[in-house]
Amino acid sequence: MDGIVEPPEPPAQEWLNKVLAALAELDIDEINNLLNLTYNLLNNNYDLLNTTHNLVEDTRENLYRRTGILLNHLHPIETASALDMISRRAAITFNNIANGNNVVIGMITYTFVTALGSPAANNVQVLIQDTLRNTVKTLARAIRGIDDEMNIAYGTGTDPNPICTAYWTSQRFSIGSTTVKAGESLFLLERAENVTSAIPLSSTATAIISDFTRSAYSRYILSGNVSGSGGANSVRGPLHTILPINSVVIGGQGGELYTTAYDCHLITLCRQSDTSEKELDLYISNDEETFTRIQRSTPVGSNTSAESLHIHIQMRQARVPAGYGLYICMGSDGTSSNAYCDLKVYLSPVPCPSYT
Numbered sequence: 001m002d003g004i005v006e007p008p009e010p011p012a013q014e015w016l017n018k019v020l021a022a023l024a025e026l027d028i029d030e031i032n033n034l035l036n037l038t039y040n041l042l043n044n045n046y047d048l049l050n051t052t053h054n055l056v057e058d059t060r061e062n063l064y065r066r067t068g069i070l071l072n073h074l075h076p077i078e079t080a081s082a083l084d085m086i087s088r089r090a091a092i093t094f095n096n097i098a099n100g101n102n103v104v105i106g107m108i109t110y111t112f113v114t115a116l117g118s119p120a121a122n123n124v125q126v127l128i129q130d131t132l133r134n135t136v137k138t139l140a141r142a143i144r145g146i147d148d149e150m151n152i153a154y155g156t157g158t159d160p161n162p163i164c165t166a167y168w169t170s171q172r173f174s175i176g177s178t179t180v181k182a183g184e185s186l187f188l189l190e191r192a193e194n195v196t197s198a199i200p201l202s203s204t205a206t207a208i209i210s211d212f213t214r215s216a217y218s219r220y221i222l223s224g225n226v227s228g229s230g231g232a233n234s235v236r237g238p239l240h241t242i243l244p245i246n247s248v249v250i251g252g253q254g255g256e257l258y259t260t261a262y263d264c265h266l267i268t269l270c271r272q273s274d275t276s277e278k279e280l281d282l283y284i285s286n287d288e289e290t291f292t293r294i295q296r297s298t299p300v301g302s303n304t305s306a307e308s309l310h311i312h313i314q315m316r317q318a319r320v321p322a323g324y325g326l327y328i329c330m331g332s333d334g335t336s337s338n339a340y341c342d343l344k345v346y347l348s349p350v351p352c353p354s355y356t
Contacts, residue, residue, distance in 0.1 A: 085216045089190070089212065089215050090190075090209070091210040092201075092209050093186075097205045105163060105200070106162070108157075109124070110139060112126050112128050112135065113128065117153065122157055127152070137168045139166070143160065164188050165189050168186065169185050170182060173187060173241035175213055178210050182238065189247070191253045216344070217344050218343050219340050220237070220240050220341050224237035225335055225337045226337065228335060234331060234332060236279075236330060245323065261321050263320070264326065267312075268343065269342070273339045277333050278299070279300065280329075281298070282294050291327065300313055300341060326345070
């Protein structure tokens with residue numbers, strides 16, 4: 001009707017009309033492309049979430065691993081050669097090494113050569129050095145799996161030896177009651193714990209072998225004793241290796257062999273062959289040429305020679321730096337050069353140990 005004004009459309013209807021008009025102008029292909037783009041973006045976000053999840057898991061594992069390493073720095077759980085019956089020990093002392101000689105440990109064969117080649121699986125070639133000592137040191141490094149392309153060639157499955165680690169020493173030491181005389185020796189330490197299967201150990205070189213065995217103590221032979229009333233002319237005997245150079249490592253021999261520092265805080269006398277008064281000195285060295293005495297004249301005497309005495313001898317926190325070996329020598333007022341003491345050595349971490 002003339003003069004009658006139509007009422008305005010409701011706001012909602014006006015908005016809907018605008019939306020419909022806008023949609024009418026859209027191309028269906030463009031809408032499809034937009035939906036595909038949105039779908040791809042969602043997939044990309046999903047992949048990113050998965051990547052983030054994996055990164056979080058990796059970070060978590062690294063954090064646990066590094067936390068474990070840190071805790072082991074502060075409180076290492078074991079040493080390389082703590083005198084216990086968990087892992088077995090063995091020894092090889094070499095008198096001569098010639099081209100083609102070998103050493104077999106478990107399934108791995110180490111062959112001494114004058115020129116490196118390409119060894120087969122389960123075989124390692126060790127270059128003969130200028131001296132017997134340096135050749136034995138190189139063999140020890142090969143058993144530990146040290147990278148040295150100029151002197152060691154590894155076959156598949158040999159880097160490092162899966163059964164044991166090895167450290168050089170020129171001083172005498174013991175495998176239980178067996179004394180290994182001073183010479184160019186390998187101090188072999190089993191990686192696993194509480195294993196009973198046999199470990200093949202042989203060599204075609206001129207060498208003396210002490211097979212793998214469990215040892216609860218280190219036997220020191222008091223060879224400095226001499227006959228005579230009261231042992232008036234007795235002197236301290238030779239140095240005796242307790243911990244070889246570089247063998248004090250974080251987490252034991254099954255780990256990554258990061259060296260760490262320890263304090264020697266307790267020695268236990270397990271048994272002794274006589275009741276003479278005895279004294280023990282501690283030394284450290286990182287080359288077995290220069291020795292530093294870190295504790296002197298600790299008494300270890302007793303009024304009985306019974307087995308399993310377990311007399312504890314408190315130390316004065318004798319420090320063993322990372323990368324150093326620990327050595328003892330003993331003397332007594334006895335007269336028997338075959339008298340002995342069986343000892344256990346207990347170690348604890350230093351407040352801020354280091355590793356190399």
